[in-house]
Amino acid sequence: MGIEQISPALIIGTGLVGASIGCALSEAGVVVHLKDRDRSHAIVAAGRGAGRLEAPDPAQVKLVVVATPPAVIAQVVAASLEKYPNAVVTDVGSVKTRITSDLQALHINLRRYVGGHPMAGSHQSGPLTAAPELFVDRTWVISARPENPDWAVERTRQLALTCQARIRELDAAEHDRAVAEVSHFPQLVASLTAARLAQVPSEDLRLAGQGVRDVTRIAASDVTMWRQIVSANTAPIREQLVAMRDDLDHLIGALDDPRVVIDLLTRGNEGVRALPGKRGKRPDEVISVVVEIPDAPGALGQLFASITTNGVNIEDLSIEHDPDRPAGYLSIDVAPERADALRQLIREHGWGLRS
Amino acid sequence: MGIEQISPALIIGTGLVGASIGCALSEAGVVVHLKDRDRSHAIVAAGRGAGRLEAPDPAQVKLVVVATPPAVIAQVVAASLEKYPNAVVTDVGSVKTRITSDLQALHINLRRYVGGHPMAGSHQSGPLTAAPELFVDRTWVISARPENPDWAVERTRQLALTCQARIRELDAAEHDRAVAEVSHFPQLVASLTAARLAQVPSEDLRLAGQGVRDVTRIAASDVTMWRQIVSANTAPIREQLVAMRDDLDHLIGALDDPRVVIDLLTRGNEGVRALPGKRGKRPDEVISVVVEIPDAPGALGQLFASITTNGVNIEDLSIEHDPDRPAGYLSIDVAPERADALRQLIREHGWGLRS
Structure with missing residues (x-):
């Protein structure tokens, strides 16, 4: 199992999200075909490395990603299920229940349709700012239904994994x-x-x-x-x-x-x-090192300078007060792997660490 | 006229704004004294280069900047006008009418009080992230009143100018x-x-x-x-x-x-x-260069690559459509001084410029 199960892929709709998926898949070695009602968008997307403009052989296509405007997703999914008989069809729509109910109203067999929603985007639209890393570490929701065979869900998962997203399985209503x-x-x-x-x-x-x-x-x-x-x-x-x-x-x-x-x-x-994390980090991804604030500003200036020149990246800083003492404590949050270096630095300056 | 008219200065309240003002003034050569009810804040501010902890000679102080929490500004301004008889007293409060009316209720002579409001700050508070550049190119509102003598307003202007802010004079209600x-x-x-x-x-x-x-x-x-x-x-x-x-x-x-x-x-x-400007730039600070999108994605990929390697910083990009033609136009916004280099680059690639 790997990218071969989704290659060649067809992306329909080459706005920011479609073009960025194309860039990520192409970079990973997937053969990507691009299609857009507006040819200049597809050209720009191709120019950014999202894929090729030639139409694929319909029977060969293994995955269709529908990245059109929301209002036409159901219709494009329905047409794709018919035109690409061996493909799994997924989409990137922000709302999942409506697409499914629209498709069900058309009495279409939905075994090969697996809903998806990569949670990335921008207030910018269009392929001009497309980038393969748009989905890295972002959540990609997959809304599988009981009628989806495992292999269909698996191809959709492979799409999200190839874009380096974090998969979250959620039913459409949730x-x-x-x-x-x-x-x-x-x-x-x-x-x-x-x-x-x-x-x-x-x-x-x-x-x-x-x-x-x-x-x-x-x-x-x-x-x-x-x-x-x-x-x-x-x-x-x-x-x-x-x-x-x-x-x-x-x-x-x-x-x-x-x-x-x-x-x-x-x-x-x-x-x-x-909201989870801080600048994308979970709380368990930083460690607080607490140092007594020396009652001499020159010393503190040196500490700040040392931290900077030693390349310790400070995630957060706060002042804590000790009601029993005139001076307070400085709490310095750093990545766990930098905490020892910071403690060492503080000891070298002769300041008091609080464990 | 210059920084000597505001040196020595006293900053009362060394949170983010007060400490940053201290850093900017100190960097410019002003002698800055720091005062805070919470000594650890003043120490941290001094450690970041905001000024010194020693109390000034009251008669010598030329400018007092009140950067305390809003609720006590009026009271600290009143006390400062009395304690520093030769100083102009200004503040950094976000609301101006209330301070003035509170002071007027105390029947204090307000000739030496000139209200101010540097429009910079952060959701972070405290002196830990203080930086001299906090006010660079930010608006600094000065709310002078008819009773203020010119020299008092001038010292307040000098404070804002030394912090490299843009001065805006506005009455308190506006x-x-x-x-x-x-x-x-x-x-x-x-x-x-x-x-x-x-x-x-x-x-x-x-x-x-x-x-x-x-x-x-x-x-x-x-x-x-x-x-x-x-x-x-x-x-x-x-x-x-x-x-x-x-x-x-x-x-x-x-x-x-x-x-x-x-x-x-x-x-x-x-x-x-x-909202004025885009990323801080006024619309007249960028020029749009418009190029016809070549109907071959490889060419466009080369153009993007050339733009990047030639160090042309793109401020904005957009696709424009021509209803009469299949391909569209790419509008590339750059700083005026880079526009010629970009046009040259586009001509070298043999693409069509639209003036």
């Missing part, structure tokens, strides 16, 4: 609820926030800093694609929006009450902490 | 409305969104990607500081929250109506575009 919570709802919040900015005097926008840019960054996303995603997943999205409106109503009514504001800000802190 | 729109409101939206995440199953959070992390990043900010900011600027913040609630209500009621969703997403696109 997937759709989760993406409503962590993707579709935040998308609409970003749009609601950015829509406000469109109403304020442009003079005022000159005071915008990084914070509002981050909050609204994804509001620059493709309107057509997101309209299609939202309309395919309205029920779980609405649940989140209603919950937020209740919080918002409460806040508006009690903006002068510090307890209410503190409660909201604290829950916001908790929500950010609940 | 400032407070603008920051409610572009800073305080987005902060609360981030908290509201992150507060939702704290309620969803942790399994679902494993599907979180970069989008939701961006939307909620600033929700990790300091609760105490933001509670103080919000309570000092409730009226203009409430206006934004109410406007968003109206949009949200409308969206919840019409989530199945594609026109409503398209309208929101489109307004969101407009809002992001309305």
Whole structure:
């Protein structure tokens, strides 16, 4: 088993995701054919190394990846199942239940269709920024159904593995609820926030800093694609929006009450902490080395300089207070393999380590 | 006129902003004294090069920068005006009208107080990440009042210039409305969104990607500081929250109506575009070079490779379509001084430039 079970592959739709899959597969040695309604997209994707433009022999194709806009995925999957009789057909759509129900309504045998969703992308669209590493260490959801034979699921897994993604198997409904919570709802919040900015005097926008840019960054996303995603997943999205409106109503009514504001800000802190990892790292991937802050700034300056010149990459830093002593402690988070070097460095400077 | 008019300076409060100001001033040659209720913060700040821990001679101090938590700024400004009789006192508070009205209520002569607000910071707090370049090219609002003599305003300007910030003069009310729109409101939206995440199953959070992390990043900010900011600027913040609630209500009621969703997403696109610049650049700082996409992917691959090896930094790329022709155009945005080199490169490859 290996890439031969998915080679040759056909990618239909060469936007950012389709073209990036093509780049990753091609780099791994898979023969990739590209197809797009818009030939200039396919040309650009091919120019970035995503694959070739020639049509494949339909009988030979082992895997079809449907990476079209969401609204036409079901239709392209149905046509592909018919045209490529020996291929497993998968897709990259952000909503899974609707595609399956649309296909079931067409009374198509879905044994060879295995739903997928690589959780990577960008507010940029199109193949211009396609890159083979787009999926490395990202989650790739596979929504297999009982009727899928093992070999069909296996080819879909091989696709995700070749793109170096982390596979997560989830049924369609579970997937759709989760993406409503962590993707579709935040998308609409970003749009609601950015829509406000469109109403304020442009003079005022000159005071915008990084914070509002981050909050609204994804509001620059493709309107057509997101309209299609939202309309395919309205029920779980609405649940989140209603919950937020209740919080918002409460806040508006009690903006002068510090307890209410503190409660909201604290829950916001908790929500950010609940997101797994920090810059993609899990908490068990860093170690905290704690050093007593020397009561002489020159010494601390030397420590910072030593850390930098010794190539110890600091993941996080925080000051901890000791209520019984005037000076505090500095907690330095580093990768586990660097912790000993850092402890050594601190000892060499003669400072107090706290275990 | 130069740094001698603000040297020695005293910085009260050595969190991220105070310590970074200290670093920038020290680097420029200003003698900086540091003061913090929490000595370990002042020590860490001094260790990062922000200044010295010794107390200054009160009569000598020419500039006091109050960089304490918002709730105590007015009180520290009042005490500083009294203790440092020859100093101009400025602050870094995010809300300006409340400080002035609190000071006026104390019947203090405010000739030597000039409000300021450097628009830089981070969701991180404390002096550990302090850096002299925090304010470079960032906006620094100065809210002078008619009673301020020119020399007092001039010292405040010198402070901002020495930190390499861009000065913007705005009266306190204008400032407070603008920051409610572009800073305080987005902060609360981030908290509201992150507060939702704290309620969803942790399994679902494993599907979180970069989008939701961006939307909620600033929700990790300091609760105490933001509670103080919000309570000092409730009226203009409430206006934004109410406007968003109206949009949200409308969206919840019409989530199945594609026109409503398209309208929101489109307004969101407009809002992001309305933010000045792209990655900090103004639109007039890039030039678009447009090349016809050659109908052969190998050629395009060569072009990408050439652009990279020739060190032309691409600011943005987009595909433009020509309805009358099968292939499209590639629009490549570069810094003005690189445009000729790029055009030359394209001609060398024998491709069609569109002026």
